[in-house]
Amino acid sequence: ATTWPSSVDELEDIMYLNTGYRARGFAAPVTPCSFSSEGAGRIAAAEFIRTAFHDMATGNTFLGTGGLDASIIFELGGNQGDNIGPAFPSTLTKLAPFFSSRSSMADIIALGLYAAVRSCSGPAVPFKSGRIDATEAGPVGVPLPQNSLFTFQNQFARVGFNATEMIQVVACGHTLGGVHASNFPQIVPPGSAPDDVVHFDTTTKFDEKIASEFVSGQTKDPLTVGPAKSVGRDSDYRVFSSDGNVTISAMANPTTYTTTCKALLQRMIEVVPSGVPLTDPIVPYEIKPTALQLTLLSGGSKLQFAGEIRVRTTSRPASQIASVDIIYKDRNGASSCGSCKIPTAVKGTAAGFDDSFAFYGFTALLASDTSISSFIVLVTLTSGAKTIYGNGPSGFPLQDQIMLQSPQSCLASNVLTVVAAVRSTSSSGASLDLTLKVPRTGIIPPALQAQSVAMTKGAKVGPYDLYSAKYTLDASQTKNTKFDVSLTGGSVRVADSFKDVGGLGGACVPL
Numbered sequence: 029a030t031t032w033p034s035s036v037d038e039l040e041d042i043m044y045l046n047t048g049y050r051a052r053g054f055a056a057p058v059t060p061c062s063f064s065s066e067g068a069g070r071i072a073a074a075e076f077i078r079t080a081f082h083d084m085a086t087g088n089t090f091l092g093t094g095g096l097d098a099s100i101i102f103e104l105g106g107n108q109g110d111n112i113g114p115a116f117p118s119t120l121t122k123l124a125p126f127f128s129s130r131s132s133m134a135d136i137i138a139l140g141l142y143a144a145v146r147s148c149s150g151p152a153v154p155f156k157s158g159r160i161d162a163t164e165a166g167p168v169g170v171p172l173p174q175n176s177l178f179t180f181q182n183q184f185a186r187v188g189f190n191a192t193e194m195i196q197v198v199a200c201g202h203t204l205g206g207v208h209a210s211n212f213p214q215i216v217p218p219g220s221a222p223d224d225v226v227h228f229d230t231t232t233k234f235d236e237k238i239a240s241e242f243v244s245g246q247t248k249d250p251l252t253v254g255p256a257k258s259v260g261r262d263s264d265y266r267v268f269s270s271d272g273n274v275t276i277s278a279m280a281n282p283t284t285y286t287t288t289c290k291a292l293l294q295r296m297i298e299v300v301p302s303g304v305p306l307t308d309p310i311v312p313y314e315i316k317p318t319a320l321q322l323t324l325l326s327g328g329s330k331l332q333f334a335g336e337i338r339v340r341t342t343s344r345p346a347s348q349i350a351s352v353d354i355i356y357k358d359r360n361g362a363s364s365c366g367s368c369k370i371p372t373a374v375k376g377t378a379a380g381f382d383d384s385f386a387f388y389g390f391t392a393l394l395a396s397d398t399s400i401s402s403f404i405v406l407v408t409l410t411s412g413a414k415t416i417y418g419n420g421p422s423g424f425p426l427q428d429q430i431m432l433q434s435p436q437s438c439l440a441s442n443v444l445t446v447v448a449a450v451r452s453t454s455s456s457g458a459s460l461d462l463t464l465k466v467p468r469t470g471i472i473p474p475a476l477q478a479q480s481v482a483m484t485k486g487a488k489v490g491p492y493d494l495y496s497a498k499y500t501l502d503a504s505q506t507k508n509t510k511f512d513v514s515l516t517g518g519s520v521r522v523a524d525s526f527k528d529v530g531g532l533g534g535a536c537v538p539l
């Protein structure tokens with residue numbers, strides 16, 4: 029199990045909170061499987077999968093370069109012929125809002141494949157994080173329908189797939205969507221098909237029909253039969269028949285198809301430059317603290333501790349949970365707080381493709397002198413059974429050395445004011461660390477730009493000193509800027525992190 033907090037926390041939320049309370053909505057553009065906000069003839073799930081393939085396809089595992097690195101964001105515009113069609117800009121536009129300092133664009137593209145495949149009833153492709161974004165275009169070299177079999181085999185070998193795996197992974201991709209007349213008029217002549225698109229198989233589902241219809245001679249795959257043949261663009265035919273139909277026949281079995289595609293699509297999204305370490309596959313937390321916030325209250329003797337505990341309710345439904353309690357330790361790791369118990373109440377439920385969650389909210393007052401350093405979570409079932417979630421040996425950690433003072437902070441006509449409370453014993457100073465999204469001409473995702481502003485020391489309130497800083501944002505940055513407040517001077521970075529300017533009020537309230 030992952031210990032909280034972890035580098036995967038943001039991606040874990042994006043991956044699992046599809047609908048309901050605190051939904052991130054990442055899978056909404058590909059739900060249901062047949063959906064596209066772009067209108068008739070388009071399938072966003074197919075476009076997400078094709079985008080991941082094209083980003084990966086120019087990698088080179090011999091040299092350890094490229095792969096799934098988001099270099100595709102620099103490779104649109106059409107002059108190189110690799111990325112033809114509106115699928116790529118549409119996909120990147122839908123993915124870009126999820127790009128942050130905690131979720132690289134390359135990870136988001138890979139996660140897009142997971143969501144698209146799963147939304148179409150395909151397997152849950154294991155998703156690791158840690159991909160690093162390229163800073164410029166990669167080489168050309170996506171397989172094109174006019175390429176020879178020999179070229180295809182070399183192109184797939186370059187990204188680590190042998191001749192058999194090439195057949196398999198093409199069959200995994202070409203189960204959704206199809207060929208569009210506007211992109212490949214020699215393959216689908218304009219006006220020759222409804223909505224100017226011919227689908228690869230007869231179902232809009234992640235299934236083996238692409239293989240079974242090929243083997244039975246029923247296929248209408250436009251890269252196998254039809255106009256593509258006479259112009260040498262029947263690439264699926266060349267690929268699928270390249271070993272005398274042995275592999276594509278095996279892929280006609282539904283179980284073989286699903287198992288093979290799960291493994292090969294995972295490998296596909298794990299083609300990354302050498303030296304890029306990926307995490308273990310992300311799995312949902314059983315218990316995950318959410319939106320925790322300490323706030324110093326007026327007078328300085330009390331801290332407000334508020335937040336939510338997200339409980340996974342997939343195998344243990346929320347209806348069986350009688351209570352969720354927090355049991356905390358004071359800032360010295362002791363229990364000077366007495367029972368040190370904080371009750372919670374249900375705030376809402378959420379769901380992913382395969383998991384469900386309930387959020388339990390709480391607000392408590394703590395003595396600011398003794399404060400808090402960690403907590404564990406006690407789940408009591410209606411049967412009386414109790415389970416303690418300790419997050420490893422030391423509990424869920426919480427630092428009280430620096431905290432955002434949300435009520436004292438505000439965003440008023442683009443001017444951001446941030447106030448933090450810093451324990452008087454803590455440090456030499458505080459810093460406001462912004463992650464700005466800077467729009468780039470002709471490139472869909474913005475650049476991330478780190479910006480630090482020294483905070484100015486103000487009044488002393490109880491055991492804390494207040495610090496403040498101002499920063500003027502561009503209009504486009506008033507909704508998408510994240511920021512930390514951090515201590516300066518220490519050897520280990522201590523911060524209250526990943527706050528959203530969108531969460532601040534329009535008027536700062538003095539303490």
Ligand code: HEM
Binds near residue numbers: 074207
């Ligand atoms: C020999 C290798 C391949 C060739 C030559 C090839 C070629 C093509 C072509 C020409 C299209 C039509 C695009 C359009 O008209 O919009 C297409 C669509 C598609 N390809 Fe491939 N492809 C190959 C391998 C793959 C692989 C390995 C995957 C993913 C695992 C994949 C996923 C897709 C998907 C999902 C679509 C449908 C897109 C849509 O409906 O918008 N392809 N491919």
